[in-house]
Amino acid sequence: MANVTLAATLANDTRRFGRVALVHDWLAAYAGSEKVVEQILQLFPHADLYSIVDFFPESQRGVLGGKRAHTSFIQHLPRARKSFRSYLPLMPLAIEQFDLSAYDLVISSSHAVAKGVLTGPHQVHVSYVHSPIRYAWDLQHQYLAEAGMQHGMKSWIVRLLLHYMRIWDHRTAHGVDAFVANSAFVGRRIRKAYGSDATVVYPPVDVERFELGTQHEDFYLIASRMVPYKRIPLIVEAFAAMPSRRLVVIGDGPDFARAKACATPNVTLLGYQPDAVLVDYMQRARAFVFAAEEDFGISVVEAQACGTPVIALGRGGVREIVVDSADPERGTGLFFDEQNVASIVDAVERFEARPLFRGEVCRRNALRFTAERFKHEFMDVVERAMHDNKGFADTAPALQYRRSA
Structure with a gap:
C-alpha cells in the first residue's frame, strides 16, 4: 500500500495566512485536545500560542514545538497550578483579555472558553470545538448529581453561574467564522447550543504506534481515567455478575476505590x-x-488499531468509530443500549455468541483517523474560511501529497 506523506510547505507560508494565533483553553497535560493542538502547530509552526494557564509538563513540551503560551491573569492566582479549574467563573473574563487584534487568522481549540476570544471583522476565526461546555449545557444535571449538588444554597449558586456561562457561551459563538466539530455527535451539540452548523473533522489518533495483535487471550479490557462519567465501577459490577469472564482494568482516578470495592x-x-x-x-x-x-x-x-474489537455504549461519538455488523468484512464490535449491569452482561453474551471479529478489519477501520487525514481536512476548512471571509486567493491547494511505494 502506498505511503502518503504530507507536504505542508504552502500552509506554513505566512504570506498566505498572515499572522496566526492558536488559542487553547488550558495547557496542563498531554491528552486528546492537546494532540489536536500539536497537529495544528505542525501546520502553522509560526503561530503564537495562547492559553488561560500553561502548566504543561516540561518533558513533553516538544509536542508544542517548544512553545510557551501567552497566559491570562489566572496563571498567577493562588493554587492555580493544582486548582485552576476552580477559577472557571473567571475564565470568560480572562479569555477576553487576550489582545489578538494584530492577527489575520485566529484558531481556537475549545472545550470550555477558548472560542470566546475577541476578534474583529478583518480577522478570520476558525474554532475546533471538542465540545460545547459540557457542564453548562446538556450535561448540567448529570454533573450536579455526580458532584452531590442537586439541592441547597451551593447548588443554586452553581446553577446561577452555569446559567451565566450559557449566556456568554452562546453570545460568543457569533464571533466564530467557521466551526469544526470533532464528531457528528458534537456537531449536533453545536447546532443546539449555538444555532450554527459545523464541519466534522475527526481528531488525530497516532494509530501507527499500535501493531496488530497476533494472539487474543481470554480476558476483556478497560483502559481509562477513572472519573464518574466513564462508568468504570459499573463495568466491574457487570463482570462481577459473570464470574466465568475475566476483566482487566487499567487506569487510576477518583473512582478507583469504588471499582475496587465491587471487584470479584x-x-x-x-x-x-x-x-x-x-x-x-x-x-x-x-x-x-x-x-x-x-x-x-x-x-x-x-x-x-491493535486489532481488538469493541463492546461499547451505543451513544455519542463512538457510534461513528465502531461498526456494529455481523459481516466479518465490516464488523469491528457491537453496542449496548443502557448504562446498567444487565445491558453490559447481555452485550458480552452476544459478543461471545458471534463469530470471531477479524483483527485486520478492526485495524483497517482505525486507519480512518490518522494525523495525516486530520491535517488535510482541517486545512481544507481553514482555506475555505479564509476564502469566504477575506477573499482569500485560492490559487493552489495548501496541502500536497507525494506518493511512494
Missing part, C-alpha cells in the same frame, strides 16, 4: 500502567469494553 476474583485492577504495558494488553485482549457517552473516544480507535 475474576476482575484484576492494575491501576496506572506505562504506555508499553497498556498497548500489550490492548493487543492481547478478547475485546475492549467502553461504557461512557463520549464526544469521540480515542481509546476506542486505539483498541481497534
Whole structure:
C-alpha cells in the first residue's frame, strides 16, 4: 500500500495566512485536545500560542514545538497550578483579555472558553470545538448529581453561574467564522447550543504506534481515567455478575476505590500502567469494553488499531468509530443500549455468541483517523474560511501529497 506523506510547505507560508494565533483553553497535560493542538502547530509552526494557564509538563513540551503560551491573569492566582479549574467563573473574563487584534487568522481549540476570544471583522476565526461546555449545557444535571449538588444554597449558586456561562457561551459563538466539530455527535451539540452548523473533522489518533495483535487471550479490557462519567465501577459490577469472564482494568482516578470495592476474583485492577504495558494488553485482549457517552473516544480507535474489537455504549461519538455488523468484512464490535449491569452482561453474551471479529478489519477501520487525514481536512476548512471571509486567493491547494511505494 502506498505511503502518503504530507507536504505542508504552502500552509506554513505566512504570506498566505498572515499572522496566526492558536488559542487553547488550558495547557496542563498531554491528552486528546492537546494532540489536536500539536497537529495544528505542525501546520502553522509560526503561530503564537495562547492559553488561560500553561502548566504543561516540561518533558513533553516538544509536542508544542517548544512553545510557551501567552497566559491570562489566572496563571498567577493562588493554587492555580493544582486548582485552576476552580477559577472557571473567571475564565470568560480572562479569555477576553487576550489582545489578538494584530492577527489575520485566529484558531481556537475549545472545550470550555477558548472560542470566546475577541476578534474583529478583518480577522478570520476558525474554532475546533471538542465540545460545547459540557457542564453548562446538556450535561448540567448529570454533573450536579455526580458532584452531590442537586439541592441547597451551593447548588443554586452553581446553577446561577452555569446559567451565566450559557449566556456568554452562546453570545460568543457569533464571533466564530467557521466551526469544526470533532464528531457528528458534537456537531449536533453545536447546532443546539449555538444555532450554527459545523464541519466534522475527526481528531488525530497516532494509530501507527499500535501493531496488530497476533494472539487474543481470554480476558476483556478497560483502559481509562477513572472519573464518574466513564462508568468504570459499573463495568466491574457487570463482570462481577459473570464470574466465568475475566476483566482487566487499567487506569487510576477518583473512582478507583469504588471499582475496587465491587471487584470479584475474576476482575484484576492494575491501576496506572506505562504506555508499553497498556498497548500489550490492548493487543492481547478478547475485546475492549467502553461504557461512557463520549464526544469521540480515542481509546476506542486505539483498541481497534491493535486489532481488538469493541463492546461499547451505543451513544455519542463512538457510534461513528465502531461498526456494529455481523459481516466479518465490516464488523469491528457491537453496542449496548443502557448504562446498567444487565445491558453490559447481555452485550458480552452476544459478543461471545458471534463469530470471531477479524483483527485486520478492526485495524483497517482505525486507519480512518490518522494525523495525516486530520491535517488535510482541517486545512481544507481553514482555506475555505479564509476564502469566504477575506477573499482569500485560492490559487493552489495548501496541502500536497507525494506518493511512494
